[in-house]
Amino acid sequence: MRVLVVSNLYPSGELGGYELGCFQVVEELRARGHEVLVMTSVLAEAIACDLGHVERRLTLRAFSVVEPRGASAHRSLEFDSSVSQYANTHAVLEAIERFGPDVVYLFNLVGLGGLAIIDALTVSGIPWTWHLMDRVPVQLVLGASVPIAALYGIETGKVFDAGSLISISRNLVEEIEAQPRIGTLPRVTIVPGWAKPSEFVLDREYRxxxxxxxxxxxxxxxxxxxxxxxxxxxxxxxxxxxxxxxxxxxxxxxxxxxxxxxxxxxxxxxxxxxxxxxxxxxxxxxxxxxxxxxxxxxxxxxxxxxxxxxxxxxxxxxxxxxxxxxxxxxxxxxxxxxxxxxxxxxxxxxxxxxxxxxxxxxxxxxxx
Missing domain, CATH: 3.40.50.2000 (Glycogen Phosphorylase B;)
Structure with missing residues (x-):
């Protein structure tokens, strides 16, 4: 199977839990013989370690240490982060045309203009799955003003209905569904977090x-x-x-x-x-x-x-x-x-x- 993965960050080693989780999923898919292409943002310290299946072509507009000055600049950043960045949407669609994936596997979309990416996938008809390890859907819909929300059909509560969702916990699903702009999520599969088993046979001492x-x-x-x-x-x-x-x-x-x-x-x-x-x-x-x-x-x-x-x-x-x-x-x-x-x-x-x-x-x- 060909899988196109989209994530705002992707490590060469460790970042946060979401990014590390994405990294581990990709490695497991590749180990099982699937062909995977990862689309992510530039991470300078990781570029030298990347293999051919990682493309850093996306622009990340989030997590800046410098706060935007003024309401207009803040709204612009919020729009780019949550709603749309044309270049990112185009890059994902171009990768779909070039790579020909069977499914698009989404992870953290904050900072990428995630709503537009999801909308483009929905319109294109390609199957997509979203692995939720944080309240990202809430962050995306709250970044849209009322007119923009109407454009994307957010107020219908069905903006994510075209995909299948994986959540790391029931706790997270309940938090996301509590947001009025989202409501009940469709087709959610709970896949709890994981850890690699110890490589050691432990007969350990305590205290x-x-x-x-x-x-x-x-x-x-x-x-x-x-x-x-x-x-x-x-x-x-x-x-x-x-x-x-x-x-x-x-x-x-x-x-x-x-x-x-x-x-x-x-x-x-x-x-x-x-x-x-x-x-x-x-x-x-x-x-x-x-x-x-x-x-x-x-x-x-x-x-x-x-x-x-x-x-x-x-x-x-x-x-x-x-x-x-x-x-x-x-x-x-x-x-x-x-x-x-x-x-x-x-x-x-x-x-x-x-x-x-x-x-x-x-x-x-x-x-x-």
Whole structure:
């Protein structure tokens, strides 16, 4: 089968979860003998690593570090990002004519003028599938003014009816369908997030040397609950627990490091930048518990499964998408997203109220 993939970003290594998910799907399709062409935007650091199946011809109008000045400039950027960029639509149609795909496989379209691309695919009659790992349909329709919405038929609630949709969680579907401009999505298949099984046969030790080792990996920000983790760490220290927390991720961690210093947590909490996937897996194999107090609307979250695959037991927000894959008290510990609930779960683990070895083995089985 010939598959044309369209994604706003496409990594040579790792970016965010959506881009990495796209990358892994493409690699699996190619490994199974399918012919895949990826249309994406320019990513300077990745060009030298690209193979012939990746074409960086699309213009990305999103995620700029410089905010547009004035209402007019902001509207223009929003239109280009969500609604239409003629050059991008033309590039996709040209690729269809040249490559002759059996299906077009869409991923994150924010920044590409996604509505026009979907409209062009619908009018052309070519089958298309959209893999949803975030609330992208909402971002696209909210970027259209009332006249533009009428032009694309958004108000009918059927703008995405021509394609088939894959969602990473039921949680995400419900969030998207709550947008009045969208309503009930057609033909949605739930395909939960995944992680590669561990390459190691683990007979691991927990609480080595009497120290409980927590770990976090993701993006530094309050939306990931870093502030909650730091506060909970202070309470664990006050309770006399012997523990460490290692942080790894994208972004600036200085504000959280300062908060940890103010609480006297020097030596217990360490903040690190991004490390490679294999190095991160090694970290998980040596940690006891993975902390994931993300926002309730988190569409899924791949990293808790990656940690689980190495026997690192997840503590997760109970409403996050990944909670649909893991069972509380069996594979993980689920919490409400507040410092009290997080502290309670961390203390319960520290007081050995949970059998980490049993949890870790069962969690690995889910991933495998």
């Amino acid at each position: 080595r040397g009497g120290v409980l080792r927590f770990v976090f990996a993701g993006t530094y920000g309050t939306h990931e609950g870093i502030d909650l983790i730091v506060q909970a760490a202070g309470r664990l220290r006050d309770a006399g627990q012997n523990f460490t927390i290692d942080f790894f991720g994208f972004g600036n961690y200085l504000q959280f490091e300062k908060a940890a210093l103010a609480l006297g947590l020097v030596g217990r909490l360490t903040f690190n930048g991004v490390i490679g996937q294999s190095e991160l897996r090694a970290v998980f194999r040596n940690a006891d518990v993975f902390l994931f107090p993300s926002l309730e609307r988190e569409p899924f979250g791949f990293v808790p499964l990656e940690a689980a695959s190495e026997g690192c037991v997840p503590i997760i927000t109970g409403e996050a998408g990944v909670s649909e894959r893991l069972v509380d008290g069996v594979h993980c510990v689920k919490i409400s997203r507040d410092v009290d609930s997080l502290t309670e779960a961390m203390l319960a683990v520290a007081d050995e109220k949970f059998d980490l070895r049993a949890f870790g083995q069962r969690a690995r089985f889910v991933v495998d």
